[in-house]
Amino acid sequence: MGLIEVYIQEVTRRLPEKNRDDIARELKSTIEDMLPGEYSDENVETVLERLGSPAALAEGYRDRSRYLIGPRYFDAYISLLKMILPIAATISLIVLAAENIVGYDNNTSVLNMIILLIAEGIWGIIVVGMQVFFWLTVVFAIIERVYKSDDIKPLTPNLTEWKVEDLKHIPLISKQKAIPKYEVYGSLIWTAIWATVYFYADYLVGIYRSGSEGLVFITPTFNETVLIHYWPLILLLVGLEISLSIYKLIERQWTKKMAWFNAVLQTAASAGFIAIINNPKLFTPEFLAFMARVFQVSISDLLSWITIGGIIIFLASAAFVIFDGFRKAKI
Amino acid sequence: MNTLLNSMLIELRRGTLTLAVLSRLQVPRYGYSLVQLLEQSGIAIDQSTLYPLLRRLEKQGLVTSSWDNSDSRPRKYYVLSEEGTSIFDQLKQEWLAHSGKLLHILNEEEHHGVD
Numbered sequence: 001m002g003l004i005e006v007y008i009q010e011v012t013r014r015l016p017e018k019n020r021d022d023i024a025r026e027l028k029s030t031i032e033d034m035l036p037g038e039y040s041d042e043n044v045e046t047v048l049e050r051l052g053s054p055a056a057l058a059e060g061y062r063d064r065s066r067y068l069i070g071p072r073y074f075d076a077y078i079s080l081l082k083m084i085l086p087i088a089a090t091i092s093l094i095v096l097a098a099e100n101i102v103g104y105d106n107n108t109s110v111l112n113m114i115i116l117l118i119a120e121g122i123w124g125i126i127v128v129g130m131q132v133f134f135w136l137t138v139v140f141a142i143i144e145r146v147y148k149s150d151d152i153k154p155l156t157p158n159l160t161e162w163k164v165e166d167l168k169h170i171p172l173i174s175k176q177k178a179i180p181k182y183e184v185y186g187s188l189i190w191t192a193i194w195a196t197v198y199f200y201a202d203y204l205v206g207i208y209r210s211g212s213e214g215l216v217f218i219t220p221t222f223n224e225t226v227l228i229h230y231w232p233l234i235l236l237l238v239g240l241e242i243s244l245s246i247y248k249l250i251e252r253q254w255t256k257k258m259a260w261f262n263a264v265l266q267t268a269a270s271a272g273f274i275a276i277i278n279n280p281k282l283f284t285p286e287f288l289a290f291m292a293r294v295f296q297v298s299i300s301d302l303l304s305w306i307t308i309g310g311i312i313i314f315l316a317s318a319a320f321v322i323f324d325g326f327r328k329a330k331i
Numbered sequence: 332m333n334t335l336l337n338s339m340l341i342e343l344r345r346g347t348l349t350l351a352v353l354s355r356l357q358v359p360r361y362g363y364s365l366v367q368l369l370e371q372s373g374i375a376i377d378q379s380t381l382y383p384l385l386r387r388l389e390k391q392g393l394v395t396s397s398w399d400n401s402d403s404r405p406r407k408y409y410v411l412s413e414e415g416t417s418i419f420d421q422l423k424q425e426w427l428a429h430s431g432k433l434l435h436i437l438n439e440e441e442h443h444g445v446d
Binding site: 023025026029030032033034050051052053056060061 | 406
């Protein structure tokens, strides 16, 4: 007798309060119907075995399937998650880089700082990722419950029904024009690296000599005060580069507008480069003296080689990048 | 049994189960009597599917239910409502027409073979 009551309880405790009594009564009468007039414990066990798992039976009695996010919203949920996660991670990295450039502290060694930045970067991405995942899931779980629908056709990420019209707003992306995601994230990381190196140049870029305790930093290449002097220009370039990366992320392929944006960015970068490299105080005298000794040339010759060589290489690569952008946009 | 075959068989039978249950409810019956009746006709039914199905049909207004307390054991009887009868008739017509077409296709395939 006891087993039957427990079985019924196991079914009904999974059901809404208002249906419990009636279902329990019906279940009891059904189980008794299935049993012979005089029954043993084994008979009861056989009958309950036939009825199967109480959870499965309760699932049958429930009207709605139990989803956190059902088929109607799942596709939109996943699309948004894929769209937001990388953007949030990138923003967290940019904020981290900005914080460290602004509030830098020269007591820590460069190596320690790099390790610290990488660790903080990874931790930041994990935290931001969890936040995005949590809040997006909560929002969709609420939408699922508030806007109940028997319709299980998936909605688009705009939370509307799919229409043929939608196709007109989606570009067909050809392989040659497409901008792969890794390229965008790679260029964002590159921006972060060069900006960091620029602002920490007097710790990172210079002449090293291998000594008994590994590499020893002897003298910096650049005059940091000169570099810092150009900070508004650098900030502008960083801003333009990040904007271009986000633009690429949204468009996913080269367009004419993007090629023009790219051309403006490359021109601004070239102009900035020429202005900075032409500053007579850019290089430290120690660096120039050292290099002139190594190559056995006069300091003024060395300076003009570096300036002209640097400008030619920079302009050539900028021209190539501009040309490549227009070529891809034309395909 | 092959699990793929098994799941396809379950899918195949799912729709017909409602029809089978509706056909037996032209007179009032209680849950277990329905199981026995269907099993006698060779239609195996999972009991954990049948009892919830009866309640769902009641909620949809296709059957009505009443408790009979006259016997020593109270039983819940289900019977087709007016709407249930009309829907059952339409489903039955649809099923007969559909199975006729299906039979035709299956026979055709048997006679001519497939390329």
